[in-house]
Amino acid sequence: FNILANPYTTTRRPVRLGERQLFTQINEPYTDDFVLGDVNWKYKFGGATLTSITSYTHRHILVVRDATALTGSVMGGTLGLSDRVYTLDAPLDDSTRSNVWTQELRLTGASRKLRWLVGGFYGDSKRDYGQNVRPVGVDSLAAAEGFAPKGWSRGSLGAGIDVLFFSRLHYDLEQYAAFGEATLSATDRLDVTAGLRYYNFTEDRTLIFDGAFAVPTADTGKTDASGVAPRFMVSYKASDAVTFNAQASRGFRLGGVNDPLNAPLCAAADLSTFGPLAGSWKDETAWNYEVGAKSQFPRGKGSLNVSAFYMDIRDLQLTVTAGSCSSRLILNADKARSVGAEVELTVSPDEHLDFSLSGGLNNSKLLTTFRDQGGNVVAGIAEGNRLPSVPRFQGSASATYGWSVGTGSRAFVSGTYQYVGSRYTLIDDQGAGVGPACAGQKLGCVDLNTFGANTIGGPLTQGIFRFNPLLPAYSLLNLHAGLTRQSWQLSVYLNNALDETAFLALDRERGLRARVGYLTNQPRTVGVLLKTAGRQHAARRFCFSDRSRLTFARPSPLQLPCPRPSQPLRYRISRRSLSQAAIRRGLRAS
Template identity: 45%
Template sequence: MKNKRSSGHAILGASVALGFVAGAPLSHAESTRVIEEVLVTARKQSETLQDVPFSIAAMTEGKLQQSGATDLESMANNVAGISIQNLGPGQSQVAIRGISAGQIVRDQPGVKEQVGVYMDESVISMSLFTPDLDFYDINRVEVLRGPQGTLFGSGSLSGTIRYITNQPDFEAQSGSLQLGGETVKDGSEGGNVKGHWNVPLSDTVALRAVGYYQQYAGYIDARQPDGSVKQDVNEGNREGLRLAMTFKPSEALTITPKIVYQSIEMDGFNREDQYNILANPYTDPGSRAPVTLGEYEQFTQLQEKFEDDFTLFDLTVNYDLSDSLTLTSVTSYTDRDVLVLRDATTLNASIVGGSYGEAEPIYTLDAPLYDTTTAEVTTQELRLSSAGDSALQWVGGVFYSDVRRDYAQSLLVTGFEASGPVHSDLSGSTAGARAKTDELYFSEVPYKLEQFAVFGELSYDFSDKTTVIVGARWFDYEETRELTFDGIYTASVIDKKGKVSSDGVSPRVMVRHDLNDDVMINAQVSQGFRLGGINDPLNAPLCSPTDLTTFGGNDTWDDEKLTNYEVGAKSTLFGGAATLNVSAFYSDIKDLQATVVAGSCSSRLVYNVPKAHSQGFEMELFSRPLDNLEFGLSGSYVQAELDSEVTSTTGGVTSVVGGIRDGNELPTAPGFQLAATATYYFPIVDAWEGYFTATYQNIGARYTQIADQENGGQGSATLFPGVGGPLSQSTYEYDRELPAYQIVNLRLGAKTDQWNTALFINNAADEKAILSLDTERDGRGRVAYHVNQPRTIGLSARYDF
């Protein structure tokens, strides 16, 4: 521990030195090539990006259009310190500064998010199902690095992401229309139509409407049991509407109701199977025909599906009580319905055919697994904030949220009971107290989470150069749920009540000092938290005796707490033609919530890891070295590790549980990230200006789960004789480490004040990036990887009026 902390302090010191060097006086004439000044509201008040006294990035609408980013995942690769783990459409997970304990899977509804996601003032994040909202007519996306528990609460342990929409404008009627189309190498075609319309209805009422439709191209093929192939099974679409209206009955009062609706429907997942128990080259030809799957190919027996209907209603009211005092009320209601339909035939085959040795007609029965999530979230925030030029500025308020979330799973294997399984564990009636006939697994888990918080932050200018900010958030929450599990694959639990609760305080102290008009240095100590929860019971009938002992008795997990130490510097260079921001941090994590795959049980549990840490630095440079050239460079390096371990003793033998070993890396986030973008402008004819934009993204190696790095990152899956492999080969070896990858995107366009047309090539080098590892029953049923989209060529045209 001592050496690790020393290295963290060394990084902090290096960053401070870099900040001073960046701000050293430069002898040059002031340039007119000024970088755009970006206003943000990261501290519940409007200020420039360069004035925020902690590490923050902002992608403006112009930058989003320039890079072709249309959603969170395509944006994140251009921002230092943030990483997205792709688990399929609409199921991405966000990590900031490497603070992650691994993939949150579909059947872990009690796990809370580590990064909070907001639409304007309303929280919309949900663990696993981060809303994949379209960025059209978004003013900017703010990425607040480090714990934001003081102002944003539980879900912002490692940071916060905020989508800031364009507000209704009273000045004039305006709008836009965008059309686009694309084709994917060895895949299908996609396209989009998007638009917005802003209209002042009177001197006191303005309306802004946004609509969009996106057709996703497919590029994954699915081999079928009869040998045929379904092409491009991961096609889908996204459609949405955003409607906001601003009422301004007086200069002091502004009322803005907003409705956001989005629906996503996907016909499959971006999964490439490496090994499938029902389709692999290792099968004994005497029992099943060997099958070799190719690139961008998977094996399925039935069509998979993902559906997500998202609706947000919110109401923001701002009232200026005086010239120096503003009252803000934010009321929101979110309704969410998510369906994940997976082909679990491979999982079922590994149990029925592999573990129990039943005949092929039984273990190849279609086994659709339905995961359904419905959620209703109501929040209310009421806050007072100061205004004006006083040396003392402050914001304070109260927050209340009520979350109702119902989660259910159903594995219905029609005809299973009638097929006559022989093994005593599988034969007889399959119906239970709640499970229907042939419903081999059933769960129903309703949640209720209530949270109340009081927060405040005070800023005082001790001089023209030095400002101190002090803040804190007191929180109190209670979560209750009822567990119902039934079916032959699990121990029957009916309406078992569970409850966890917590309260505490998350403080933050920041210091800002201006060395001169162009250089600001800052430092802070801040805390964040993530609420604890209740584990599901083990699928005891599937557990080996050893696994039942190892993983049993872990009923709940505690709050996760993080203390962050950070220093940074923000510099404006060459008379405003460049900005350079650097920061370094050390985060001490207590009771890290780590997901563990419970061996043969086909269950997942959350364990608390007593100690872990993350340390590193971020750098962002934006410049306009020539009148017709813009350049941006952002990078981050993170070293995140466990500092303790969790063990279990069975039969006198002590072993590490789930790879939770001192020194192992925190997963999902790469150690090194780099993004570079350059845009060159050139005249064409009359009012038309051409531009060429190139972006380069380098994402380092990483793991999906903590346990993946055990045994040097090499995985081993059991091959069952007669089902997944011959008697002569008992295991399938595979690599659990996700290798580094590099992506190049190119965009050639022409624009006027009204038109913007472009030819783009995304993933120009056709790099196949491995985004996450996907296994069924710890590899016994399937070993697969989620992969990115191959080279994509397209056209887009936008008209503003």
């Protein structure tokens, strides 16, 4: 559903969107300049090794997004101006520029009974972020309809004429840490490991918001935190083929300060609910407990690994949509937990065939409820609700068969299959329906008449739009065949061979009142791949897709890029894997 592409209108042409269709009025170009450099050196002396890793990353991302659904819902729905105003093209220029320096020093050593590591880490990250929404001509057209005198859109902190929203933010994050870990071989079969990491974070933020959609704000904020993250592990080698292990570790994620609400866009109820919550959010911590076993098959023919985990999460950071304000906040849920199991099997029965199979179960849910001042549940943060982005089951399988076709040449065919279970995009997808007509119903019910007499295209032939916020499970199959020599590899690939349409995330605007849609994967894609010696990344020669050009309600030349076939499919990181990364690396998960 899009407020400007509504199938239920009577005074505007109804628009019905089909499979893999969306409505947009402008192209949405994207550029990403990325530079990464690092220096890694080691020095060995007296039974110890000193390692230094210095890294620099520069990234500059420029994105143009179509914000016409947002501006149309405000200028037409909220303010009741004519279609000359609310259908103006509204490009949202979104810019991010970051520079990150990191330095790590590690000193390691070992004796017959003891292996140890000590070190330090320093990181300095500077990031500039800004947005600009400028429907050209909106100032004069709205003034001509008596909305306000000419010049009404000019702000006081940087927003020029026609700029409805303007923001400039600068983040300066400095972190340092000291860490150490030691493993004692208590017996020939038993190893005991203990580690500790001290961390210290300081983040300074400067912010400017301006324009008719914002409350003019020039503000600064600061977040800091310090603490320790311990890790304990016991490993027992039952035989040459089987090892049991257990571990407990603590993870951490830095808190922060929310951006101001776009109060001029907020409905009164949303401003009342979310206004008092638009402050800072707390650090998130988690204790992870895990047991498992690793086994090797005879003669190196394969392996079987199993594990089970329990994660106790405190002050879980949850991103929520602030209703109609076109703002997002991060709120803390006091308690949550994640419990599950994983299994991984690899088999290589002969020199030709390699096979792997993996699967994971994850039951993650909230253990507390977040309520507003009136005692109402806020944004679906209720005890028992599932954690967002976490499928209860996901699994994968892959098989490769290779054979020699001459001296120095080897042919291969391979296939990978991936299954991802159902999941929610955000926690508020388990909240309440939108609008009076959906009172008492779950999200997935949207009242299309919340703008009353200003309903665009009204009267409507249908007053309620329904959808399922629970993203359905999906399966993807990729196939690959080629020829490998010492200095090059040539292959063909067929990605998404079954042409599955996977719903990856729910897309929304103004609390679902302006836009509801799904972000999807790329359709079936065929390509040819050439790799040469010394190249770290694949060089694509050509590729094409069954439906490589998206279809729009209004024509657009947007072309889907061809994927790198050797690149793994990207999925939203689960809560467990994100927190596990924080625990195992002892760094801020972001």
